[in-house]
Amino acid sequence: MDKLKNYGIILASGTGSRYNTDIPKQFVKIAGKTVMEHTIEVFEAAADIDEIILVINPDYRHIAEDLLLKNNYKKITKLLNGGDTRKESSYIAISSIEDVEANVLIHDCARPFLSQRIINDCVEALKTYNAVDVAIPSADTIVKVKDKVIYSIPNRAELQRGQTPQCFKLSLIKKAHELSRNDGNFTDDCGLIVKYDLSDVYVVDGEGENIKITYPEDIFMADRLFQLRSVLCPDEQSLNGIKDKVIVIFGGTSGIGKCIEDLALECGAKVFSASTRTGCDITSFDSVCKFLENVNSQCGKIDYVINSAGILKMGKLLERDIEDIKNDINVNYIGSINVVKASIPYLQKTKGAVLLFASSSYTRGRALYSTYSSTKAGIVNLSQALAEELAADDIRINVINPERTATPMRFKAFGKEPEGSLLQPEVVAEASLKTLLTNLTGQVIDVRRKAK
Numbered sequence: 001m002d003k004l005k006n007y008g009i010i011l012a013s014g015t016g017s018r019y020n021t022d023i024p025k026q027f028v029k030i031a032g033k034t035v036m037e038h039t040i041e042v043f044e045a046a047a048d049i050d051e052i053i054l055v056i057n058p059d060y061r062h063i064a065e066d067l068l069l070k071n072n073y074k075k076i077t078k079l080l081n082g083g084d085t086r087k088e089s090s091y092i093a094i095s096s097i098e099d100v101e102a103n104v105l106i107h108d109c110a111r112p113f114l115s116q117r118i119i120n121d122c123v124e125a126l127k128t129y130n131a132v133d134v135a136i137p138s139a140d141t142i143v144k145v146k147d148k149v150i151y152s153i154p155n156r157a158e159l160q161r162g163q164t165p166q167c168f169k170l171s172l173i174k175k176a177h178e179l180s181r182n183d184g185n186f187t188d189d190c191g192l193i194v195k196y197d198l199s200d201v202y203v204v205d206g207e208g209e210n211i212k213i214t215y216p217e218d219i220f221m222a223d224r225l226f227q228l229r230s231v232l233c234p235d236e237q238s239l240n241g242i243k244d245k246v247i248v249i250f251g252g253t254s255g256i257g258k259c260i261e262d263l264a265l266e267c268g269a270k271v272f273s274a275s276t277r278t279g280c281d282i283t284s285f286d287s288v289c290k291f292l293e294n295v296n297s298q299c300g301k302i303d304y305v306i307n308s309a310g311i312l313k314m315g316k317l318l319e320r321d322i323e324d325i326k327n328d329i330n331v332n333y334i335g336s337i338n339v340v341k342a343s344i345p346y347l348q349k350t351k352g353a354v355l356l357f358a359s360s361s362y363t364r365g366r367a368l369y370s371t372y373s374s375t376k377a378g379i380v381n382l383s384q385a386l387a388e389e390l391a392a393d394d395i396r397i398n399v400i401n402p403e404r405t406a407t408p409m410r411f412k413a414f415g416k417e418p419e420g421s422l423l424q425p426e427v428v429a430e431a432s433l434k435t436l437l438t439n440l441t442g443q444v445i446d447v448r449r450k451a452k
């Protein structure tokens, strides 16, 4: 049999009555985009998903159409009007598919944090099973209550919380819906399979982050999750695309920057390293402009720009010299602004990408690191904002967030640390070049030690 097509079905036809705003929750904005756009993007980015069917509420069709026009998605092939219940909306979507057989992944639009890992695992599981659910163990004890009194406490070890996507062979889920045409209201498609005992339903591990935005307070949590979200560098990304690229690395004469240079050269790129040693001062916008102009006149283009220059100095704010502090901020923060601003005109021509560097301390300030970690927090925020500004030019910008890495900067600050407790800069270099080649933008990419 030919490979079955994988359809992502996004159910967005609810009215969000529990969320209780003028506009249904799928159109509320988080981190600059509506919940619906975030969810669509996950399916757009999933290599295994061939087509997306979006089910929307006819009363809000105009909003959905505007969003589709604005975003130019590649995989959405159907925009359907949903029904009065979730079950009805899901039936409308599956009925619209004409293939004799296919895989369908039915997902709540209100779960924008769905990960690529879950989609991959579901598609993989559908090779063996005809029905697949996504669920996580319940940390809380679940109790059965009637009239405010517990009447039963089921064994927690057997209880899991169901999420989505719920995934099926098309013929199976069609059959389930047909059996239930005149039969009660189910909130979920796996429920039908279980009720009519049509198949085993395999369970893929869900994730705590895969929350369904349901109540108003969920949006605050969602906002934080987006802010702090990091992704892992896609390991499977090949480095072939680096060949013949023109790469400029600021801070490239030592540490992580030097490692990136070595690896990029090995992969056949043209690399230009800028640092104070080569006469470029990233705290000066003019100096950065001159360096880039020079590279561009030699090569005729610039594809990627990396800024790994940084200063790590510790100490109590009260005890540190103010000029020294200003210098930290100039190098770590203003330096990145100079680099990005000066690079944009070149990257507009190549649809290129920028990489900046954070540190794990960016999520929370710590004593003695006040200036260092706050500049790193600034860099993450900066890149999120610029990813939005630069999207129209097809320029991508991401932040690499390495764990503690064995670099001269770290050695200078902390002396010798236990062998094996630090990340090797070569691992960071590989993740950095891979990130430049992906479609990611506005992301924090965590780089961790490889499991031995």
Ligand code: CTP
Binding pocket: 011, 012, 013, 014, 015, 016, 017, 018, 019, 024, 026, 055, 082, 083, 084, 085, 086, 087, 089, 090, 107, 108, 109, 110, 111, 212, 213, 214
């Ligand atoms: N959904 C749908 N069609 C419906 C009802 C729900 O497509 N008639 C979708 C919702 O848009 C949502 C998902 O199913 O993405 C999960 O449903 P739920 O969280 O219950 O959303 P709402 O029904 O919109 O919210 P509420 O129950 O609070 O009204």
Ligand code: MG
Binding pocket: 014, 086
């Ligand atoms: Mg509902």
